[in-house]
Amino acid sequence: MLEQNIKGEQCAIKTYNAFMKKTKDKDPVTYNMLPTILSQEVEHEEDLQALLEDVNLIMHSK
Numbered sequence: 639m640l641e642q643n644i645k646g647e648q649c650a651i652k653t654y655n656a657f658m659k660k661t662k663d664k665d666p667v668t669y670n671m672l673p674t675i676l677s678q679e680v681e682h683e684e685d686l687q688a689l690l691e692d693v694n695l696i697m698h699s700k
């Protein structure tokens with residue numbers, strides 16, 4: 639389940655990156671909002687990765 643969530647975040651990151659490219663020079667209001675959203679998704683991904691590593695450590699220590 640964690641792996642699926644990580645993939646979901648990675649997909650969101652890709653989508654927002656593509657959206658930034660599309661809105662650049664065309665829709666500055668949207669474009670300027672995207673880095674904030676993107677950084678939140680990167681944070682989600684990092685948090686989930688860290689959680690997955692912790693889970694793996696606990697699982698393999700038993």
Ligand SMILES: [Fe+2]
Pocket residue numbers: 647650678679682
């Ligand atoms: Fe997210």
